Amino acid sequence: MTKTLKGIGASDGIAIAKAYMLVEPDLSFSKSSVSEVDAEVAKLQKAIATSTDELHVIRDKAKENLGEEEAQVFDAHLMILADPEFTGAVEQKVKDEKINSEAALDEVSTMFIGMFEAMTDNPYMQERAADVRDVSKRIMAHLLGVELPNPALINEEVIVVAHDLTPSDTAQLNKKFVKAFVTDIGGRTAHSAIMARSLEIPAVVGTGKMTAEVAAGQKVLVDGMTGEVIVEPADDTVAEFTQKAADFAAQKAEWDKLRDEKTVTADGKSYTLAANIGTPKDLTGVHENGSEAIGLYRTEFLYMDSAELPTEDDQFEAYKEVLESMDGKQVVVRTMDIGGDKHLPYLPLPEEDNPFLGYRAIRISLDRQDIFRTQLRALIRASAYGNLGIMFPMIATIKEFRDAKAIFEEEKAKLVEAGVKVADKIEVGMMMEIPAAAVLADQFAKEVDFFSIGTNDLIAYTMAADRGNEHVSYLYQPYNPSVLRLIKHIIESAHAEGKWAGMCGEAAGDPIMVPILLGMGLDEYSMSATSVLKIRSLMKKLSTTDMVELAERATKESVTNDENIKLVNEFMDKFSK
Numbered sequence: 001m002t003k004t005l006k007g008i009g010a011s012d013g014i015a016i017a018k019a020y021m022l023v024e025p026d027l028s029f030s031k032s033s034v035s036e037v038d039a040e041v042a043k044l045q046k047a048i049a050t051s052t053d054e055l056h057v058i059r060d061k062a063k064e065n066l067g068e069e070e071a072q073v074f075d076a077h078l079m080i081l082a083d084p085e086f087t088g089a090v091e092q093k094v095k096d097e098k099i100n101s102e103a104a105l106d107e108v109s110t111m112f113i114g115m116f117e118a119m120t121d122n123p124y125m126q127e128r129a130a131d132v133r134d135v136s137k138r139i140m141a142h143l144l145g146v147e148l149p150n151p152a153l154i155n156e157e158v159i160v161v162a163h164d165l166t167p168s169d170t171a172q173l174n175k176k177f178v179k180a181f182v183t184d185i186g187g188r189t190a191h192s193a194i195m196a197r198s199l200e201i202p203a204v205v206g207t208g209k210m211t212a213e214v215a216a217g218q219k220v221l222v223d224g225m226t227g228e229v230i231v232e233p234a235d236d237t238v239a240e241f242t243q244k245a246a247d248f249a250a251q252k253a254e255w256d257k258l259r260d261e262k263t264v265t266a267d268g269k270s271y272t273l274a275a276n277i278g279t280p281k282d283l284t285g286v287h288e289n290g291s292e293a294i295g296l297y298r299t300e301f302l303y304m305d306s307a308e309l310p311t312e313d314d315q316f317e318a319y320k321e322v323l324e325s326m327d328g329k330q331v332v333v334r335t336m337d338i339g340g341d342k343h344l345p346y347l348p349l350p351e352e353d354n355p356f357l358g359y360r361a362i363r364i365s366l367d368r369q370d371i372f373r374t375q376l377r378a379l380i381r382a383s384a385y386g387n388l389g390i391m392f393p394m395i396a397t398i399k400e401f402r403d404a405k406a407i408f409e410e411e412k413a414k415l416v417e418a419g420v421k422v423a424d425k426i427e428v429g430m431m432m433e434i435p436a437a438a439v440l441a442d443q444f445a446k447e448v449d450f451f452s453i454g455t456n457d458l459i460a461y462t463m464a465a466d467r468g469n470e471h472v473s474y475l476y477q478p479y480n481p482s483v484l485r486l487i488k489h490i491i492e493s494a495h496a497e498g499k500w501a502g503m504c505g506e507a508a509g510d511p512i513m514v515p516i517l518l519g520m521g522l523d524e525y526s527m528s529a530t531s532v533l534k535i536r537s538l539m540k541k542l543s544t545t546d547m548v549e550l551a552e553r554a555t556k557e558s559v560t561n562d563e564n565i566k567l568v569n570e571f572m573d574k575f576s577k
């Protein structure tokens with residue numbers, strides 16, 4: 001039977017394929033005693049052997065579909081399966097205590113996980129806890145006769161359906177087979193949604209109940225633009241959306257023609273359209289979409305993709321690769337923004353009631369200066385290979401900016417002293433994503449080289465609405481006059497001091513927001529690379545001077561988010577050329 005669900009369109013595009021459920025199965029069991037010990041041991045050995053066979057296949061497939069690096073995680077799993085200290089201990093427990101294999105496995109793995117997690121001075125061993133957890137889950141599934149999802153094995157076209165996807169789940173999706181994904185929770189600016197846009201996988205998030213409404217193998221239609229998801233669509237619906245997909249492809253082909261053009265409005269004003277990246281792998285998309293700069297390099301992915309803190313040299317190589325590839329165009333690198341929803345297995349953070357208001361980003365960097373100085377040194381060394389800008393995330397106070405900049409200056413002076421080649425000029429700026437800093441933008445503007453407005457967080461903190469929580473997504477209002485006034489104040493404050501203002505939050509690539517930003521005089525727009533050509537096409541049709549009145553009215557007359565959407569549409573109808 002056909003069912004329609006509505007979520008939040010998070011990555012453009014239309015896809016039709018069968019559902020692949022990336023959902024944890026129920027692995028609950030009860031402890032019992034066994035009388036047939038030999039039979040129980042045989043059952044355990046069979047589950048271990050099946051898990052081993054399965055992991056070999058997964059490893060091969062992961063290498064084929066995702067690459068050697070991603071496949072290596074499964075080597076660690078195979079080592080644990082082959083380790084008599086682990087599997088032998090489970091078997092011994094079954095024999096000694098005459099209990100069922102499920103209970104023995106659970107007790108032994110809990111013991112190992114606890115032991116590894118306690119090794120706080122050895123991040124490598126701490127990380128093994130996650131491997132033991134994964135392997136135990138696999139053996140347990142075979143003991144209970146239930147199936148585990150194996151995304152690395154996907155080898156046919158599917159739509160991945162999950163309750164939520166972490167950034168690392170998303171990184172494992174192979175674009176060749178995964179035609180779209182749909183989740184129960186999450187918002188447009190959650191990191192999995194941002195990654196979907198850079199991978200160009202259509203996505204709908206925050207449907208509330210998709211995992212409950214669809215079964216594996218059912219046909220699913222996803223419209224990442226409207227947020228519509230249709231389970232078992234009728235033939236005429238499929239035909240309608242196939243046409244819509246063809247129209248979208250034709251539109252993209254039109255935008256593609258603008259790839260080598262500059263971004264100039266109808267009244268001849270030039271702007272920089274930049275791309276946001278997470279890793280050097282994203283450079284292909286940056287070039288394919290004609291980006292004029294990189295306005296945000298989220299370096300935390302470098303830390304997240306690594307098994308331990310990346311060394312200065314590892315980081316230097318990554319930054320150098322990006323700078324060289326951009327060939328003199330500016331690359332703004334943001335120092336590590338860990339915390340919130342981004343975790344490092346080897347850097348355990350304290351449990352917090354409100355991690356988004358907690359120990360994260362620049363707060364960690366100023367506290368853990370060993371980590372911060374290593375990153376800054378790598379950046380300063382790489383500066384010789386291109387046009388580097390550095391910015392600090394989550395700055396709330398002038399003191400934080402001054403402290404961070406002083407550390408940067410110290411490391412730079414040391415490197416210069418040691419005879420290392422560094423660029424003559426490295427711009428040092430900050431993210432504007434905390435309302436306290438936005439309100440004082442006029443004071444900050446005297447100290448920085450530039451601002452980059454992080455609307456993803458700025459909207460969340462201004463409205464006190466979690467960017468990933470669909471229950472409060474109605475409050476996540478980019479066009480609320482309160483948010484727009486802060487943005488206007490930030491831009492005007494930068495200009496009053498002769499500095500530039502950019503935006504690297506997702507709003508910079510939003511066709512409703514861009515006309516308002518043009519009217520406010522925003523200089524640089526940094527977005528998912530896949531949005532660059534769409535926005536270039538839009539800007540060509542608009543005249544900056546026409547939009548000045550729009551920006552004025554949107555901040556002074558309008559009272560609500562919706563009024564501003566209407567206002568933008570009116571201006572677009574009247575002035576779009």
Ligand SMILES: C=C(OP(=O)(O)O)C(=O)O
Nearest residue numbers: 433454455456457504505
């Ligand atoms: C660009 C931003 O940073 P992130 O999405 O990485 O938090 C932002 O907050 O707008």
Ligand SMILES: [Mg+2]
Nearest residue numbers: 433454456457
């Ligand atoms: Mg942010």
